[in-house]
Amino acid sequence: MKQPQTSRRSFLALAALTPFAVAATTACGTSGPGASSANGGASMWYLSGEPNQTTMQKAVDTFNSANSADKISVTYFQNDAYKTKIKTAIGANQAPTIIYGWGGGGLKTYAEANQVEDLTSWFEQNPDLKNKFFPASFGAATINGKIYALPNQYVAPIVLFYNKELFQKAGVQPPKTWEDIMSLVKTFNDMGVAPFSLGGQSRWTSMMWLEYLLDRIGGPEVFKAIFEGKPNAWMDPAVIETGTKIQELVSADGFIKGFSSITADSQADQALLFSGKAAMMLHGSWTYGSMKKAGQNFVQDGKLGFAPFPTVAGGKGDPKNGVGNPAAYMSISSKASDKEKESAKKFFKDGILTETVIDAYINSGSVPIVNGIEDKLNTSEDKAFLNFVYDMAKNAPSFQQSWDQALSPTAAEALLNNIDQLFLKSITPQQFAENMNGTLGK
Amino acid sequence: MSNAVSTAPRATARIKESKQTEQRKAALAWLTLPALFFFLVFAVIPLVGVLILSFTSWDGIGAIGAAGMDNWFSVLADPGLYNALGLTFLIMIVSWLVQTPISLLLGVFTAGSQRYRAALAVLYFLPLLLSSAAVAIAFKALLDPNFGLATGLGLPFLAQDWLGVPQLALGLVIFVIAWQFVPFHTLIYQGGVRQIPKSLYEAAQIDGAGTIKQFFHITLPQLKYTIITSSTLMVVGSLTYFDLIFVLTGGGPGNSTRILALDMYLRGFRANLMGPASVIAVILVVIGLVLALFLQRLGGKDKQGSQLEGL
Numbered sequence: 001m002k003q004p005q006t007s008r009r010s011f012l013a014l015a016a017l018t019p020f021a022v023a024a025t026t027a028c029g030t031s032g033p034g035a036s037s038a039n040g041g042a043s044m045w046y047l048s049g050e051p052n053q054t055t056m057q058k059a060v061d062t063f064n065s066a067n068s069a070d071k072i073s074v075t076y077f078q079n080d081a082y083k084t085k086i087k088t089a090i091g092a093n094q095a096p097t098i099i100y101g102w103g104g105g106g107l108k109t110y111a112e113a114n115q116v117e118d119l120t121s122w123f124e125q126n127p128d129l130k131n132k133f134f135p136a137s138f139g140a141a142t143i144n145g146k147i148y149a150l151p152n153q154y155v156a157p158i159v160l161f162y163n164k165e166l167f168q169k170a171g172v173q174p175p176k177t178w179e180d181i182m183s184l185v186k187t188f189n190d191m192g193v194a195p196f197s198l199g200g201q202s203r204w205t206s207m208m209w210l211e212y213l214l215d216r217i218g219g220p221e222v223f224k225a226i227f228e229g230k231p232n233a234w235m236d237p238a239v240i241e242t243g244t245k246i247q248e249l250v251s252a253d254g255f256i257k258g259f260s261s262i263t264a265d266s267q268a269d270q271a272l273l274f275s276g277k278a279a280m281m282l283h284g285s286w287t288y289g290s291m292k293k294a295g296q297n298f299v300q301d302g303k304l305g306f307a308p309f310p311t312v313a314g315g316k317g318d319p320k321n322g323v324g325n326p327a328a329y330m331s332i333s334s335k336a337s338d339k340e341k342e343s344a345k346k347f348f349k350d351g352i353l354t355e356t357v358i359d360a361y362i363n364s365g366s367v368p369i370v371n372g373i374e375d376k377l378n379t380s381e382d383k384a385f386l387n388f389v390y391d392m393a394k395n396a397p398s399f400q401q402s403w404d405q406a407l408s409p410t411a412a413e414a415l416l417n418n419i420d421q422l423f424l425k426s427i428t429p430q431q432f433a434e435n436m437n438g439t440l441g442k
Numbered sequence: 443m444s445n446a447v448s449t450a451p452r453a454t455a456r457i458k459e460s461k462q463t464e465q466r467k468a469a470l471a472w473l474t475l476p477a478l479f480f481f482l483v484f485a486v487i488p489l490v491g492v493l494i495l496s497f498t499s500w501d502g503i504g505a506i507g508a509a510g511m512d513n514w515f516s517v518l519a520d521p522g523l524y525n526a527l528g529l530t531f532l533i534m535i536v537s538w539l540v541q542t543p544i545s546l547l548l549g550v551f552t553a554g555s556q557r558y559r560a561a562l563a564v565l566y567f568l569p570l571l572l573s574s575a576a577v578a579i580a581f582k583a584l585l586d587p588n589f590g591l592a593t594g595l596g597l598p599f600l601a602q603d604w605l606g607v608p609q610l611a612l613g614l615v616i617f618v619i620a621w622q623f624v625p626f627h628t629l630i631y632q633g634g635v636r637q638i639p640k641s642l643y644e645a646a647q648i649d650g651a652g653t654i655k656q657f658f659h660i661t662l663p664q665l666k667y668t669i670i671t672s673s674t675l676m677v678v679g680s681l682t683y684f685d686l687i688f689v690l691t692g693g694g695p696g697n698s699t700r701i702l703a704l705d706m707y708l709r710g711f712r713a714n715l716m717g718p719a720s721v722i723a724v725i726l727v728v729i730g731l732v733l734a735l736f737l738q739r740l741g742g743k744d745k746q747g748s749q750l751e752g753l
Contacts, residue, residue, distance in 0.1 A: 084711050084712065087502055087711065087714065088502065088711065090503050091502040091503045109501060109503055109504070109714070110503060112504060113501075113503045113504035113505070115503060200606070200695075201605070201606075201691070201692060201694060201695075203694075256588065257587055257588075257603060258586070258587030258605075258606045259606065260603070260694065260695040261582075261585075261586070261587065261603060261604065261605030261606035261611075261691075261695070262586070262588075268586065268588065268589060271589070272588060277588060408714075409501070409712070409714040410501075410713045410714050410715060412713075413708065413709075413712045413713035413714075414713065417697070420694055420695065420696055421697070424608070424695050424696045426608075426696045
């Protein structure tokens with residue numbers, strides 16, 4: 001008699017409580033920005049940080065005031081946090097309509113899981129839009145012959161920056177060969193200045209060294225084979241030589257003391273260069289804009305020098321080859337409603353890379369990926385740097401996309417982890433090559 | 443006769459009484475339902491989910507495919523797992539050795555009723571108010587070898603590459619964990635010490651025991667269960683240290699601070715290997731359960747027994 005009574009009561013209690021609990025759990029699930037586009041329009045996630053955040057916000061505001069039915073709502077996230085968040089959101093079907101990314105291996109994962117829209121036919125219907133961009137910028141957006149993303153923003157090669165004041169003081173020239181680098185390391189260490197600044201904790205910063213060295217030593221074909229997953233591609237002698245050179249540089253105190261605890265997100269690596277604590281820095285061209293903003297008048301007074309990456313004796317790579325990000329990319333979530341997709345496409349066509357946005361990028365020291373901007377670049381106060389970048393983007397025989405973006409996320413994480421250990425000298429170049437060889441095809 | 447008469451109502455009373463306790467027990471049973479419900483939704487179901495995921499291959503985005511025992515074999519054969527396990531236990535043991543004496547002594551000290559002790563206690567408890575991420579960011583900035591506190595104050599011996607040298611980074615992680623969690627355990631010990639009856643100390647004083655003897659013969663034995671509780675929280679908690687280390691070192695330099703919880707996260711959400719990450723999650727759960735049970739056993743079978751016999 002008692003038993004059933006209890007269970008009936010507990011059942012009632014459960015029944016009474018369930019709606020609250022479900023409401024509580026679903027509330028967590030839907031409060032994300034991914035679902036904020038209920039009233040037409042589209043949602044977008046973008047990276048925080050200046051100057052790009054302001055540029056994007058202005059572009060969105062302009063678009064929204066002209067297209068009240070297709071309003072874009074944008075949420076900003078920090079770079080490293082965003083990379084994880086967007087993956088999780090896509091996996092949970094909570095992605096925003098517009099997915100910002102870097103193309104390559106990450107985009108491939110999304111495309112193969114049918115999470116992003118195939119934009120090939122849409123680009124065919126809009127040839128003007130397609131022809132507006134540098135043709136090379138479509139490479140990382142194309143998976144198995146289909147275009148899955150809109151290239152946008154600017155081209156960002158990796159550049160060797162240097163502090164002209166320190167070079168003058170030491171009476172030396174920027175390096176042209178690997179030997180120059182090693183002798184400059186000695187010169188600056190004797191002066192009590194760190195030769196190279198590096199934000200090693202971010203790991204992709206250290207990776208930029210390997211990207212250039214492997215290109216200069218073995219040519220672009222070596223990484224191409226790795227990218228295609230050819231057997232034993234990582235065991236190429238050029239990879240071992242690259243690793244050996246890196247450890248030579250680390251052993252000679254080439255990098256600033258404590259480099260493995262400096263993060264790029266804090267921009268401390270850039271501060272070391274403009275505050276005269278380090279003489280050189282290998283970094284993305286986007287740091288030009290942030291140093292211009294943060295470095296008092298370091299850039300404005302012409303103290304920031306820049307040069308292509310030096311050659312390596314006996315190497316196969318063309319010294320004009322570049323590495324870096326050919327563009328940024330935006331895809332459309334295939335889980336979005338038709339209305340949201342239409343709004344996003346409209347924004348792609350009319351809202352991104354408008355004349356105002358192009359001018360804003362150029363003013364912040366970047367080269368937008370649109371054709372016919374030579375005049376604008378030449379009248380800019382940063383024309384020397386802009387033309388240097390433009391020339392690399394336009395004339396480089398090979399422009400290799402950043403490895404961690406080109407490879408699959410699984411291989412990229414293993415790569416970054418092994419690069420970190422290579423720089424710490426806790427593994428040998430041979431072990432590095434072997435460890436990476438195990439990730440081929442993953 | 444009189445006996446028979448008097449037992450009858452007593453028996454009915456006893457029946458009534460047992461009926462009442464039964465009813466009370468039933469009421470108590472359904473009071474636990476909300477808790478059980480949340481335990482089911484947020485603990486049991488995810489746990490089963492993780493166990494199932496550990497036998498699948500999934501990149502977190504695409505379709506989930508069966509993988510049999512592959513993940514288990516690959517993770518168990520991976521030296522990275524043993525590195526992470528070793529680091530986890532190292533941090534756990536050293537953290538316990540560092541934190542327990544400090545928080546025990548601080549707890550005893552702050553349990554006193556003097557005004558200055560209360561004022562100092564407020565200062566000691568401050569780190570409790572800060573989130574792990576904030577603590578990590580602050581320490582990272584202070585310890586920066588080029589722009590940190592050492593450069594600011596002109597103390598070159600402090601300008602070590604604290605987070606860039608594997609051994610230093612590990613030591614520093616243990617230090618920051620202690621800095622953050624000692625206040626919490628101090629609070630537990632403070633409460634424990636205040637529960638100890640004054641009469642015990644008075645009796646000891648009459649017997650001529652000094653402060654140190656009182657500490658070892660009264661305070662410490664009386665705190666037995668407090669020590670077990672605090673140790674359980676420390677040991678099981680150290681399995682899940684994540685946020686602090688993630689922000690402070692990201693597992694680096696190299697793999698020198700890549701503890702199990704961090705290893706799980708990096709495999710799952712950075713390398714898109716949800717299967718192997720789930721294997722590590724299952725391992726974490728098992729280790730946590732075993733440790734918690736072991737520590738409960740340390741309390742002895744007479745856990746319900748009183749420590750205050752004769753009072």
